[in-house]
Amino acid sequence: MKHPQTTKRLLLTAALAAMLPLGMAAGAQAAGSLTLSSPQDPGSWDPIDTFLVNWSSVATNIYDGLVYRGPDLKLQPALATEWQVLDEGKRLRFKLREGVTFHNGEPFNANAVKFTFDRLLGEDGKKGPQRSNYTVIDRINIIDDYTVDFVLKQPDPVLLTKLSGYGAMIMPPKYVAEHDEAHVNANPVGTGPFRMTAYDPKVSVTLEAFADHWGGAPKLDTVTYRFIPEPATAVAELQAGRVDIVVPPTIPISMVDTIKADDRLEVVSVTSPTVYALRFNTRDGITADERVRKALIMAVDRKTIIDAILGGQASQIASFQSELSFGYDPAMKPLPYDPEAAKALLKEAGVAPGAAVQIDIRGNDATFAEVSQAVASYLGMVGVTATIKPYETNVLLNDIIPQGRSGAMFQQKWGGWTLDYDNTAYLMYHTGERWNPYDSDPKLDALLERQRSMTDPAAREKVLQGIAAYAADRALEMPLFNLNEIFGVSKRVKGFVAPPDNRIRLTDVTVD
Known part of the structure; x- marks a missing residue:
């Protein structure tokens, strides 16, 4: 007969074992629970639907890509154990990790890789913001169950990095086929x-x-x-x-x-690679005039904003990229703070004192709300009346900006997650892109397209630096700061x- 205390301990052990998370063996050391606060629900967990950093801060734990980039910003194997660059950069061969399963038990293999990219580059992908990052991919060829070739239309020096995030996260084919879009959006399944x-x-x-x-x-x-x-x-x-x-x-x-x-x-x-700017509506109103855009930039003392509001947690930028970005030019300087020159340009452009502009911002960004108030004050000093309109973040990013319905200026925060200026410049400046609802510049389009096919890093860097200088000369945005x-x-x-x-x-x- 067992002692009553022994029986009690056995019952308690059994009860605790029953409470263990799925897959955790009885007797394993429980490591506890962690709670994080994130400012934004991205609204969809499907990798092809999003561009939001706050999606990735969650989904990096749910999904894997073929490669992974860690906190040291170096690429390492993930679902691919190795890769080769073939045919002068026009073909990438990936050896895939064997024995991997999705959360629903579905096996990971070459078919899952092909399915993921066929979907991204097909009709489903057209609905989301990720497709344009991967259009260099012509097709995926399955060599065997654990080998795939990415056949490219032209070399892409940034593709490997792109494969470590966002739209390139590998999806389970059977699961996606068996469920509708709304279900997949709300119930992510990865590896x-x-x-x-x-x-x-x-x-x-x-x-x-x-x-x-x-x-x-x-x-x-x-x-x-x-x-x-x-x-x-x-x-x-x-x-x-x-x-x-x-x-x-x-x-x-x-x-x-x-x-x-x-x-x-x-x-x-x-x-961080995260930069902030106030981008301009270059199509309508007074900001359609390049002289006015330059005047508004010179009217704002960006260094004082950084010192007084950001407490040393940021640095000034001359182009819409951080010093971590390939294409950054340390010799490039921002337009100076010069309110008298700003007034002269406004007068030259025929802008009457009291002219109004609207600044659209994310409503949940308290720090940037302070920054925008300071910007409005500086603009007032040169005779431009600025009003600030906050939006719910998803509304601003998914409706107001892409549909070209913003005011004269709008907040743009960009992570530049590939650490390559292409990922910023192409999406911001190329005709027809989601983040470029107002502008079309054939010269800029040609430069952006040219650098994507270049395989010489030094030559490509020069072109990217030229794109940054050209965008700054046209004053397509007011570059503000790179925030930690x-x-x-x-x-x-x-x-x-x-x-x-x-x-x-x-x-x-x-x-x-």
Whole structure:
């Protein structure tokens, strides 16, 4: 007969075992749960539907690509174990990892790779913003179950990096075929280290460790992302211990010292590729005139804005890229702050004092709201009356800007996640692109197309630098600053490495 205390312990052990997450063996050390605050629900978890960094900060844990770029910004094998560049860059051969399964049990193989890219480049992909990043791909040839060739229309020096993110995440063919678009959008299935087990739109998502991940099971049991657009609320939840990490760009500069003052918390700030600008409507109103655009740039003291509002967490930019970007020219200087020259240009362009412009911004970006107020004040000093119109982020990015319905100026934040100016410049300046609803410049189009086929890095870099100079000469935007990625982190979190591109992989993270 067992002793009553022994029986009690056995019952308790059985109860605890029943509560263990799927795939976790009884007796394994539970690593706990992590909660993150993210400012935005991307609205769809399908890789072909999105361009949002906040999508990637979640989905990097759900999906894998053929290659992976870590916090050190170096490419490494993922679903492909190796690759070769063949035919003078017009063909890439990938050897695929064997024994990998999707979260639904479907096998990963060459067919999944071909399906993913046929879908991205087909009718489904046309509906989303990712397709244009991959149109250099002519077709995918299956060599055998674990070998594929990417046959390209021309060499693309950035393609390998593109394959590490966003639209290139590998999808399960059978699952996608069996479910409609709305279901796939809300119920992502990948091969990543976590699988999504719950999604409450605009509230939260819950991820559970995928024990069968090819790289080994994550150390955490569960991860919850809460969508908290209000910065003060997110920081309050961090202070209260209900959130462990606040993801950029939530934390306003004004709240950095508040976090630093709490000995249970820390601020982790890293140089990032993220740049901010006010882009111009070059089609309508007074900003259709290049002289006016240059005047508005020179009217604003961008250095003072960085010093006074951003607290040293940013640097000034001359073009719409950071110093991490291939194509960055350190010799390029921004237009100077010169209000008298600005007034002269406005007069030359026939702009009467009191002329009005509207600045459209993301409503949940508290720091940029301060910046835009400062910009409006500077414009007022040269006789231009600026009003600021905040939008819900998804409305601004999915409707107002792409449909060409913005005011004279609109906030553009860009991660430049490939660390190559092509990924910014082509999408911002090429005729017909989503982020270029107003402008068409044949000379710029030709330069953008030319650099994509160049295989000599030094020569290509010169062309990219020329594109940056040309865009600046035409004053297509008011370049503002390159802002650090600022994370608020509880000290109970261990093993977290802040990625410069905000693509957070949580495989090795634990909590005390």
